Amino acid sequence: MTDLKHFDEDHLVLHFYGELDAGAAAQTETHLASCGDCRASYARLQRVMAAVDTLPDSVLPEGFERVTWARLQPSLQRSSGWRSWFVRVPGSLALASAILILVAGAFFAGRLSGTPERADIVTADQMRERVLLADLGEHLDRSQMMLVDLVSAEDGGVLDMSAERRRAGDLVTANRLYRQTADESGEVRVRELLDELERLLVDLAASPDTLSSEDMANVRARIDANGLLFKVRVLSTAVRERQKQMRPRAGQSS
Amino acid sequence: MPQTDAAAVALARGGDSEAFHSLVDRHSRAVYRLAYRMTGSPHDAEDVVQETFLRAYKQLGRFESRANFGTWLHRIAVNCSIDLIRSRPHRETAHDGTDLEQFGAAVERNDRAGASPERLMMSTEVHERIAAAMTGLSAMERAAFMLRHFEGRSINEISQSLGLKTNAAKHSIFRAVRKMRIALEPFVAEPAARGSLIADH
Numbered sequence: 001m002t003d004l005k006h007f008d009e010d011h012l013v014l015h016f017y018g019e020l021d022a023g024a025a026a027q028t029e030t031h032l033a034s035c036g037d038c039r040a041s042y043a044r045l046q047r048v049m050a051a052v053d054t055l056p057d058s059v060l061p062e063g064f065e066r067v068t069w070a071r072l073q074p075s076l077q078r079s080s081g082w083r084s085w086f087v088r089v090p091g092s093l094a095l096a097s098a099i100l101i102l103v104a105g106a107f108f109a110g111r112l113s114g115t116p117e118r119a120d121i122v123t124a125d126q127m128r129e130r131v132l133l134a135d136l137g138e139h140l141d142r143s144q145m146m147l148v149d150l151v152s153a154e155d156g157g158v159l160d161m162s163a164e165r166r167r168a169g170d171l172v173t174a175n176r177l178y179r180q181t182a183d184e185s186g187e188v189r190v191r192e193l194l195d196e197l198e199r200l201l202v203d204l205a206a207s208p209d210t211l212s213s214e215d216m217a218n219v220r221a222r223i224d225a226n227g228l229l230f231k232v233r234v235l236s237t238a239v240r241e242r243q244k245q246m247r248p249r250a251g252q253s254s
Numbered sequence: 255m256p257q258t259d260a261a262a263v264a265l266a267r268g269g270d271s272e273a274f275h276s277l278v279d280r281h282s283r284a285v286y287r288l289a290y291r292m293t294g295s296p297h298d299a300e301d302v303v304q305e306t307f308l309r310a311y312k313q314l315g316r317f318e319s320r321a322n323f324g325t326w327l328h329r330i331a332v333n334c335s336i337d338l339i340r341s342r343p344h345r346e347t348a349h350d351g352t353d354l355e356q357f358g359a360a361v362e363r364n365d366r367a368g369a370s371p372e373r374l375m376m377s378t379e380v381h382e383r384i385a386a387a388m389t390g391l392s393a394m395e396r397a398a399f400m401l402r403h404f405e406g407r408s409i410n411e412i413s414q415s416l417g418l419k420t421n422a423a424k425h426s427i428f429r430a431v432r433k434m435r436i437a438l439e440p441f442v443a444e445p446a447a448r449g450s451l452i453a454d455h
């Protein structure tokens with residue numbers, strides 16, 4: 001044994017992964033060559049790591065590719081639709097972000113501020129903003145309807161989920177795009193809301209054909225717990241108000 | 255259906271959605287497996303699969319046609335997994351060792367419930383054991399450990415991509431390894447310790 005101290009486990013882990021600098025690695029090798037205790041400890045680590053290497057791959061059901069494609073395809077179409085339109089136009093992402101910030105501002109300030117634009121001049125940017133607002137508003141309304149249906153579903157007995165599942169699957173795709181836009185714009189609170197909504201939608205889209213009353217109670221508790229329905233409703237209202245402000249009004253300028 | 259990835263990519267770039275479909279068919283399982291390792295959640299893994307192909311689709315124009323599509327996609331999938339993990343609020347696990355104790359206790363309970371070294375010698379049971387041990391990792395421990403162990407990323411790279419300080423990344427990996435040792439060491443002991451064969455050298 002050399003006069004060096006024994007190595008602790010963490011040091012050996014760094015050595016195992018080649019994270020030590022050349023000098024320390026050489027010193028470690030020298031010590032391992034002469035110290036039975038450390039050598040045994042290192043050998044145990046190597047055996048554990050070798051076992052980890054055999055981590056089995058998750059087993060996926062047959063038809064996984066089919067389901068993946070079915071879920072993906074609408075997003076790709078969207079991607080070559082309005083979203084890529086936004087992406088291709090320079091500054092368009094900034095625009096989309098501005099809209100979300102604006103909506104979010106109204107959402108969380110609890111009021112609607114901002115002077116409506118001159119209604120007689122409609123710029124290309126305003127056109128795009130209207131398109132996005134209309135899409136987002138529609139998405140929020142559809143999500144809200146679904147949440148309402150779930151919350152108010154009759155108690156007791158099992159619920160047939162086959163239709164709800166499809167509905168949730170459709171909403172997931174749209175939701176993801178808005179969440180990404182919020183994410184890219186750093187609009188944390190809107191993103192968090194959409195993220196929360198998306199997790200619920202994803203779970204619903206993956207739910208079995210029927211839900212027991214206990215499962216249903218869980219879904220309801222999840223919707224209730226964070227005031228999800230309320231938040232979606234408030235954001236949806238903010239979007240609608242913003243849309244109204246943007247609407248051209250003939251013979252009237254504010 | 256295009257014969258090779260390269261042919262499919264070329265067609266997909268031209269707007270052929272069936273060509274892209276064939277790429278999804280060929281690679282979605284591999285992406286899912288990677289994403290599941292990184293996130294530990296089937297739902298998150300499915301989301302990562304979606305996001306990965308969506309990003310790939312948008313970035314097809316940037317794909318170097320001489321590169322390997324699978325490798326390129328793998329890198330996108332790692333980034334998507336990291337983005338997803340980072341987007342979630344995460345609680346740093348306590349560093350006082352309580353969760354290691356709990357982890358050890360859970361492993362013991364599992365042993366009393368029927369797993370034994372002898373039975374675990376069978377590879378499927380070792381596999382179950384590893385998979386079970388993985389579920390005891392926190393999200394950051396899992397991500398950091400997977401990036402280090404399976405993706406070969408350096409601790410420096412890992413800390414940058416996960417948005418952790420170097421020390422925090424290091425400690426996530428140490429804790430993950432410790433948990434693996436707690437769960438697996440009894441079953442990978444050298445033959446001498448099992449009293450069956452003569453010790454090495």
Ligand SMILES: [Zn+2]
Pocket residue numbers: 005006007031035036037038039
């Ligand atoms: Zn030593």
